[in-house]
Amino acid sequence: MSLLAIKLEERITDKAIRDHIHPDSKALVLFSGGMDSTVALYLASKKFSLHVSIVDYKHPTQSKMEAKAIDDICKKLELERYSIDYPEIRFTPGLGSEEVIHLGEANSLYYAIAGSLAVRIGARYIIGGTIKNDWYGSSTPQASPKHFSTLNMLLRREYGKNAPLIITPLLYLDKKQVAVLGHILGVPFDMTRSCPKEGVNPCGKCSYCLKRSDALLYLDGFLRDATKFKSLENS
Numbered sequence: 001m002s003l004l005a006i007k008l009e010e011r012i013t014d015k016a017i018r019d020h021i022h023p024d025s026k027a028l029v030l031f032s033g034g035m036d037s038t039v040a041l042y043l044a045s046k047k048f049s050l051h052v053s054i055v056d057y058k059h060p061t062q063s064k065m066e067a068k069a070i071d072d073i074c075k076k077l078e079l080e081r082y083s084i085d086y087p088e089i090r091f092t093p094g095l096g097s098e099e100v101i102h103l104g105e106a107n108s109l110y111y112a113i114a115g116s117l118a119v120r121i122g123a124r125y126i127i128g129g130t131i132k133n134d135w136y137g138s139s140t141p142q143a144s145p146k147h148f149s150t151l152n153m154l155l156r157r158e159y160g161k162n163a164p165l166i167i168t169p170l171l172y173l174d175k176k177q178v179a180v181l182g183h184i185l186g187v188p189f190d191m192t193r194s195c196p197k198e199g200v201n202p203c204g205k206c207s208y209c210l211k212r213s214d215a216l217l218y219l220d221g222f223l224r225d226a227t228k229f230k231s232l233e234n235s
């Protein structure tokens, strides 16, 4: 893709989002410490000029390094942070001892709780880092544009005029475009963590690692081309 195409895509995304966003409003960013939600965070803060807090979920499957990425980025940007223990269910079969049931992660649950929190703290927007690769061509609809408009409809029904609006500014960008956008915004990619495995270094083999390295390789190539382009322009 050419530099021009990326600029154009960025402008389109910006325009669509800006039309609905009032700068200086309060926003809650759903944050995982990964590449996509960090780009969404920088976009909300730097481009949309929102007063950003983050909300993160502590889930039993979260690795220590994912938790560390959230801590580190929060400290770097001096952000207000709301941490939520992902719900777990206590079950007592008959007179037996208590069992704990861990629920699977579900998009609707994440946003329902974040919606209630946003109302409580007066946040006008909830920002999510979902990207095109999360839903396009997928048979599961829980990250699709339609799913988010349904969630917004439910929030309006629940909270009326106080309802926060869910915004997913990266929804139509693929991971490579997200990497380029992140670079433009100054996202510290080395502080983010996409690999869900334990261990200081990412495993380099899981699907999250592969998609991430693919996107960052593309960014490298893009930057080399951009430099070439610039030197031609200046010559």
Ligand SMILES: [Zn+2]
Pocket (backbone or CB within 6 Å): 194, 195, 196, 197, 202, 203, 204, 205, 206, 207, 208, 209
């Ligand atoms: Zn990995």
